[in-house]
Amino acid sequence: MCDRCHSPHHLPLATKASEARAWDSPANRQQIIWSVVCQIPSGRTASYGEVARRAGVPGLARYVGRTLAQLPPGSQVPWHRVVNAQRRISFSLDSPQGQEQKLRLEAEGITVEKGRVAKRVFEG
DNA sequence: CTAATGACGATTA
């Protein structure tokens, strides 16, 4: 069990046979997605859609966002490294969460300009 | 039951 992402780390993601079983429980979906986010290296970002693809559920970007919103307070999961496909922070920049995300990214050396991160650090 | 609503995305105008 990974104390950072609240899930068994490096899950053997989805050989199609086991995939259906892994996704049958909401708790498992949570774990898989959090685990994937945990694997985004510091100083880089990934889109919601990319996280969904790596989790074995292409097209469910929206679901990823919903799941990140369910992270327990004080979680070590690097949720701030997830931005949208336009490389923009999905929160309003005025919002506390938008500010928080910007600060966290900058703390990793990622400059955020107009709510946008550089192409260099972005994995689609 | 339907309708609206998101930490979304691809396409089109």
Next chain:
DNA sequence: CTAATCGCCATTA
């Protein structure tokens, strides 16, 4: 570049 549309899916009203 922005904005609108449609598809996506779970939750909520």
